[in-house]
Amino acid sequence: MNTTDxxxxxxxxxxxxxxxxxxxxxxxxxxxQQKIIGRGHNQRVQQKSAVLHAEMHALEEAGRLPxxxxxxxxxxxxxxPCAMCSGAIILYGIPHVVVGENxxxxxxxxxxxxxGVKVDVIQDERCVAIMNSFIATxxxxxxxxxxx
Amino acid sequence: MNTTDxxxxxxxxxxxxxxxxxxxxxxxxxxxQQKIIGRGHNQRVQQKSAVLHAEMHALEEAGRLPxxxxxxxxxxxxxxPCAMCSGAIILYGIPHVVVGENxxxxxxxxxxxxxGVKVDVIQDERCVAIMNSFIATxxxxxxxxxxx
Numbered sequence: 001m002n003t004t005d006x007x008x009x010x011x012x013x014x015x016x017x018x019x020x021x022x023x024x025x026x027x028x029x030x031x032x033q034q035k036i037i038g039r040g041h042n043q044r045v046q047q048k049s050a051v052l053h054a055e056m057h058a059l060e061e062a063g064r065l066p067x068x069x070x071x072x073x074x075x076x077x078x079x080x081p082c083a084m085c086s087g088a089i090i091l092y093g094i095p096h097v098v099v100g101e102n103x104x105x106x107x108x109x110x111x112x113x114x115x116g117v118k119v120d121v122i123q124d125e126r127c128v129a130i131m132n133s134f135i136a137t138x139x140x141x142x143x144x145x146x147x148x
Numbered sequence: 149m150n151t152t153d154x155x156x157x158x159x160x161x162x163x164x165x166x167x168x169x170x171x172x173x174x175x176x177x178x179x180x181q182q183k184i185i186g187r188g189h190n191q192r193v194q195q196k197s198a199v200l201h202a203e204m205h206a207l208e209e210a211g212r213l214p215x216x217x218x219x220x221x222x223x224x225x226x227x228x229p230c231a232m233c234s235g236a237i238i239l240y241g242i243p244h245v246v247v248g249e250n251x252x253x254x255x256x257x258x259x260x261x262x263x264g265v266k267v268d269v270i271q272d273e274r275c276v277a278i279m280n281s282f283i284a285t286x287x288x289x290x291x292x293x294x295x296x
Contacts, residue, residue: 048212064197
Protein backbone atom coordinates (compact mmCIF):
# COMPACT_ATOMS: atom_id res chain seq x y z
CA MET A 1 0.00 0.00 0.00
CA ASN A 2 0.96 3.64 -0.32
CA THR A 3 0.51 5.78 2.75
CA THR A 4 -1.96 8.63 2.85
CA ASP A 5 -0.39 9.98 6.05
CA UNK A 6 0.70 13.55 5.28
CA UNK A 7 3.71 13.33 7.61
CA UNK A 8 5.06 10.09 6.17
CA UNK A 9 4.39 11.60 2.75
CA UNK A 10 6.52 14.59 3.75
CA UNK A 11 9.32 12.23 4.79
CA UNK A 12 9.05 10.52 1.39
CA UNK A 13 9.31 13.92 -0.31
CA UNK A 14 12.53 14.46 1.62
CA UNK A 15 13.83 11.07 0.46
CA UNK A 16 12.95 11.96 -3.14
CA UNK A 17 14.74 15.27 -2.82
CA UNK A 18 17.81 13.41 -1.57
CA UNK A 19 17.65 11.11 -4.58
CA UNK A 20 17.41 14.08 -6.94
CA UNK A 21 20.52 15.55 -5.32
CA UNK A 22 22.43 12.31 -5.96
CA UNK A 23 22.27 11.39 -2.30
CA UNK A 24 21.02 8.47 -0.24
CA UNK A 25 17.20 8.56 -0.54
CA UNK A 26 16.06 8.46 3.07
CA UNK A 27 13.91 11.21 4.55
CA UNK A 28 12.52 12.15 7.93
CA UNK A 29 10.30 14.72 9.62
CA UNK A 30 9.88 15.58 13.29
CA UNK A 31 6.28 16.39 14.20
CA UNK A 32 5.11 18.27 17.29
CA GLN A 33 1.41 18.72 17.94
CA GLN A 34 0.50 17.94 14.33
CA LYS A 35 3.07 20.36 12.94
CA ILE A 36 6.40 19.60 11.23
CA ILE A 37 9.14 21.30 13.27
CA GLY A 38 12.14 19.69 11.57
CA ARG A 39 12.72 17.93 8.26
CA GLY A 40 15.72 16.43 6.57
CA HIS A 41 17.28 13.79 4.39
CA ASN A 42 20.53 11.84 4.49
CA GLN A 43 23.51 14.16 3.92
CA ARG A 44 26.36 11.69 3.35
CA VAL A 45 26.88 12.74 -0.24
CA GLN A 46 25.69 16.33 -0.11
CA GLN A 47 27.51 17.46 3.05
CA LYS A 48 30.05 14.61 3.17
CA SER A 49 28.51 13.85 6.56
CA ALA A 50 29.05 10.69 8.60
CA VAL A 51 26.42 11.61 11.18
CA LEU A 52 23.58 13.31 9.29
CA HIS A 53 21.35 10.37 8.55
CA ALA A 54 17.84 11.56 7.67
CA GLU A 55 16.56 11.32 11.24
CA MET A 56 19.60 13.17 12.59
CA HIS A 57 19.20 15.86 9.92
CA ALA A 58 15.55 16.37 10.90
CA LEU A 59 16.56 16.63 14.58
CA GLU A 60 19.34 19.07 13.70
CA GLU A 61 17.03 21.21 11.58
CA ALA A 62 14.52 21.31 14.45
CA GLY A 63 17.24 22.94 16.53
CA ARG A 64 17.79 22.98 20.27
CA LEU A 65 14.65 21.86 22.08
CA PRO A 66 13.75 21.12 25.69
CA UNK A 67 12.76 17.61 26.76
CA UNK A 68 9.20 18.86 27.21
CA UNK A 69 8.90 19.29 23.42
CA UNK A 70 10.59 16.05 22.41
CA UNK A 71 8.29 14.08 24.69
CA UNK A 72 5.31 15.31 22.65
CA UNK A 73 6.89 14.52 19.27
CA UNK A 74 6.56 11.80 16.66
CA UNK A 75 9.48 11.10 14.34
CA UNK A 76 8.59 9.90 10.83
CA UNK A 77 11.29 8.18 8.80
CA UNK A 78 11.14 6.39 5.47
CA UNK A 79 13.47 3.60 6.70
CA UNK A 80 13.88 1.64 9.93
CA PRO A 81 16.26 3.69 12.14
CA CYS A 82 19.83 2.47 12.63
CA ALA A 83 21.57 2.25 16.02
CA MET A 84 22.74 5.89 15.89
CA CYS A 85 19.32 7.32 15.03
CA SER A 86 17.58 5.00 17.49
CA GLY A 87 20.02 6.18 20.14
CA ALA A 88 19.10 9.79 19.40
CA ILE A 89 15.40 8.92 19.74
CA ILE A 90 16.10 7.33 23.14
CA LEU A 91 18.39 10.15 24.27
CA TYR A 92 15.70 12.75 23.66
CA GLY A 93 12.80 10.63 24.85
CA ILE A 94 10.80 10.80 21.63
CA PRO A 95 7.89 8.48 22.42
CA HIS A 96 6.62 7.54 18.93
CA VAL A 97 8.33 6.62 15.66
CA VAL A 98 6.57 5.92 12.36
CA VAL A 99 8.74 3.84 10.01
CA GLY A 100 8.08 3.78 6.26
CA GLU A 101 9.54 0.30 5.83
CA ASN A 102 11.94 -2.21 7.34
CA UNK A 103 12.16 -4.70 4.45
CA UNK A 104 15.39 -3.33 2.97
CA UNK A 105 17.05 -2.57 6.34
CA UNK A 106 16.06 -3.62 9.85
CA UNK A 107 17.21 -1.10 12.40
CA UNK A 108 17.04 -1.12 16.19
CA UNK A 109 13.24 -1.31 16.46
CA UNK A 110 13.32 -3.86 19.27
CA UNK A 111 15.73 -1.73 21.28
CA UNK A 112 13.38 1.23 20.82
CA UNK A 113 10.42 -0.82 22.01
CA UNK A 114 12.45 -2.08 24.98
CA UNK A 115 12.82 1.59 25.95
CA GLY A 116 9.08 2.20 25.73
CA VAL A 117 9.05 3.83 22.30
CA LYS A 118 5.97 3.07 20.19
CA VAL A 119 7.18 1.96 16.75
CA ASP A 120 4.69 1.71 13.88
CA VAL A 121 5.92 0.13 10.65
CA ILE A 122 3.86 1.02 7.56
CA GLN A 123 5.63 -1.04 4.84
CA ASP A 124 4.87 1.68 2.32
CA GLU A 125 5.55 0.52 -1.23
CA ARG A 126 7.15 3.79 -2.34
CA CYS A 127 9.59 3.62 0.55
CA VAL A 128 10.54 0.04 -0.34
CA ALA A 129 10.88 0.84 -4.05
CA ILE A 130 13.12 3.88 -3.60
CA MET A 131 15.52 1.92 -1.36
CA ASN A 132 15.55 -1.21 -3.53
CA SER A 133 16.44 0.89 -6.55
CA PHE A 134 19.12 2.80 -4.65
CA ILE A 135 20.76 -0.29 -3.11
CA ALA A 136 20.84 -2.04 -6.49
CA THR A 137 22.55 0.88 -8.18
CA UNK A 138 24.80 2.18 -5.36
CA UNK A 139 25.74 -0.81 -3.16
CA UNK A 140 29.07 0.65 -2.01
CA UNK A 141 27.52 3.96 -0.94
CA UNK A 142 24.81 2.11 0.91
CA UNK A 143 27.29 -0.14 2.70
CA UNK A 144 29.30 2.90 3.75
CA UNK A 145 26.19 4.47 5.23
CA UNK A 146 25.41 1.46 7.41
CA UNK A 147 29.02 0.73 8.36
CA UNK A 148 29.39 -2.44 6.32
CA MET B 149 44.54 9.88 39.04
CA ASN B 150 45.23 12.00 35.97
CA THR B 151 45.77 10.15 32.71
CA THR B 152 49.08 10.21 30.91
CA ASP B 153 47.48 8.75 27.77
CA UNK B 154 48.16 11.27 24.98
CA UNK B 155 44.86 10.51 23.23
CA UNK B 156 42.69 10.93 26.31
CA UNK B 157 44.72 14.07 27.02
CA UNK B 158 43.81 15.32 23.53
CA UNK B 159 40.14 14.66 24.26
CA UNK B 160 40.50 16.65 27.50
CA UNK B 161 42.06 19.52 25.55
CA UNK B 162 38.97 19.48 23.33
CA UNK B 163 36.73 19.59 26.41
CA UNK B 164 38.72 22.53 27.77
CA UNK B 165 38.42 24.33 24.46
CA UNK B 166 34.66 23.81 24.60
CA UNK B 167 34.57 25.28 28.10
CA UNK B 168 36.56 28.31 26.93
CA UNK B 169 34.03 28.84 24.14
CA UNK B 170 31.19 28.86 26.67
CA UNK B 171 30.07 25.40 25.56
CA UNK B 172 29.50 22.04 27.19
CA UNK B 173 32.97 20.77 28.18
CA UNK B 174 33.07 17.30 26.66
CA UNK B 175 35.75 16.32 24.14
CA UNK B 176 36.55 13.35 21.94
CA UNK B 177 39.16 12.11 19.48
CA UNK B 178 38.99 9.27 16.96
CA UNK B 179 42.29 7.39 16.68
CA UNK B 180 43.34 5.13 13.80
CA GLN B 181 46.64 3.27 13.99
CA GLN B 182 47.99 5.55 16.73
CA LYS B 183 47.03 8.71 14.86
CA ILE B 184 44.19 11.17 15.56
CA ILE B 185 41.98 11.29 12.45
CA GLY B 186 39.08 13.27 13.94
CA ARG B 187 38.63 15.48 16.98
CA GLY B 188 35.78 17.50 18.38
CA HIS B 189 33.84 18.86 21.29
CA ASN B 190 30.17 19.32 22.07
CA GLN B 191 28.62 21.93 19.75
CA ARG B 192 25.23 22.56 21.39
CA VAL B 193 26.06 26.16 22.28
CA GLN B 194 28.55 27.01 19.55
CA GLN B 195 26.64 25.61 16.54
CA LYS B 196 23.21 25.39 18.22
CA SER B 197 23.45 21.68 17.45
CA ALA B 198 21.21 18.96 18.85
CA VAL B 199 23.28 16.14 17.36
CA LEU B 200 26.93 17.21 17.64
CA HIS B 201 27.88 15.73 20.96
CA ALA B 202 31.67 15.51 21.29
CA GLU B 203 31.86 11.96 19.91
CA MET B 204 29.61 12.83 16.98
CA HIS B 205 31.67 15.94 16.26
CA ALA B 206 34.87 13.86 16.19
CA LEU B 207 33.23 11.36 13.82
CA GLU B 208 31.96 14.19 11.63
CA GLU B 209 35.37 15.86 11.53
CA ALA B 210 36.96 12.52 10.54
CA GLY B 211 34.74 12.59 7.46
CA ARG B 212 33.37 9.75 5.36
CA LEU B 213 35.25 6.54 6.08
CA PRO B 214 34.87 2.91 5.04
CA UNK B 215 34.07 0.21 7.60
CA UNK B 216 37.63 -1.11 7.19
CA UNK B 217 38.95 2.05 8.87
CA UNK B 218 36.38 2.26 11.66
CA UNK B 219 37.07 -1.33 12.63
CA UNK B 220 40.69 -0.36 13.40
CA UNK B 221 39.78 2.73 15.42
CA UNK B 222 39.59 3.63 19.09
CA UNK B 223 37.28 6.44 20.18
CA UNK B 224 38.40 8.47 23.20
CA UNK B 225 35.81 10.55 25.02
CA UNK B 226 35.99 12.50 28.28
CA UNK B 227 32.51 11.32 29.37
CA UNK B 228 30.59 8.05 29.18
CA PRO B 229 28.80 8.03 25.78
CA CYS B 230 25.03 8.59 25.68
CA ALA B 231 22.60 6.43 23.68
CA MET B 232 23.07 8.47 20.48
CA CYS B 233 26.87 8.37 20.57
CA SER B 234 26.89 4.71 21.61
CA GLY B 235 24.60 4.00 18.68
CA ALA B 236 27.04 5.69 16.31
CA ILE B 237 29.87 3.55 17.74
CA ILE B 238 27.80 0.41 17.12
CA LEU B 239 26.65 1.55 13.66
CA TYR B 240 30.23 2.00 12.49
CA GLY B 241 31.65 -1.02 14.31
CA ILE B 242 34.26 0.89 16.32
CA PRO B 243 35.69 -1.89 18.51
CA HIS B 244 37.25 0.09 21.38
CA VAL B 245 36.14 3.08 23.45
CA VAL B 246 38.19 4.79 26.16
CA VAL B 247 35.99 6.77 28.56
CA GLY B 248 37.44 9.54 30.72
CA GLU B 249 34.86 9.10 33.46
CA ASN B 250 31.35 7.83 34.17
CA UNK B 251 30.83 9.29 37.65
CA UNK B 252 28.89 12.36 36.53
CA UNK B 253 26.93 10.58 33.77
CA UNK B 254 26.55 6.88 33.03
CA UNK B 255 25.98 6.27 29.34
CA UNK B 256 25.19 3.08 27.43
CA UNK B 257 28.40 1.25 28.36
CA UNK B 258 26.61 -2.06 28.97
CA UNK B 259 24.89 -1.86 25.57
CA UNK B 260 28.26 -1.24 23.95
CA UNK B 261 29.76 -4.25 25.72
CA UNK B 262 26.75 -6.37 24.72
CA UNK B 263 27.70 -5.55 21.13
CA GLY B 264 31.30 -6.65 21.63
CA VAL B 265 32.79 -3.17 22.11
CA LYS B 266 35.71 -3.01 24.56
CA VAL B 267 35.01 -0.15 26.97
CA ASP B 268 37.79 1.09 29.26
CA VAL B 269 36.82 3.60 31.94
CA ILE B 270 39.72 5.66 33.31
CA GLN B 271 37.97 7.80 35.99
CA ASP B 272 40.36 10.62 35.26
CA GLU B 273 40.13 13.35 37.90
CA ARG B 274 40.32 16.23 35.42
CA CYS B 275 37.40 14.78 33.48
CA VAL B 276 35.32 14.47 36.65
CA ALA B 277 36.24 17.96 37.84
CA ILE B 278 35.40 19.74 34.58
CA MET B 279 31.95 18.09 34.45
CA ASN B 280 31.16 18.62 38.14
CA SER B 281 31.96 22.30 37.77
CA PHE B 282 29.91 22.61 34.58
CA ILE B 283 26.84 20.76 35.93
CA ALA B 284 26.87 22.87 39.11
CA THR B 285 26.96 26.13 37.18
CA UNK B 286 24.83 25.25 34.11
CA UNK B 287 22.26 22.64 35.19
CA UNK B 288 19.64 23.64 32.60
CA UNK B 289 22.10 23.46 29.70
CA UNK B 290 23.30 20.08 30.90
CA UNK B 291 19.77 18.71 31.22
CA UNK B 292 18.97 19.90 27.69
CA UNK B 293 22.01 18.05 26.37
CA UNK B 294 20.95 14.74 27.92
CA UNK B 295 17.25 15.13 27.14
CA UNK B 296 16.10 15.66 30.72
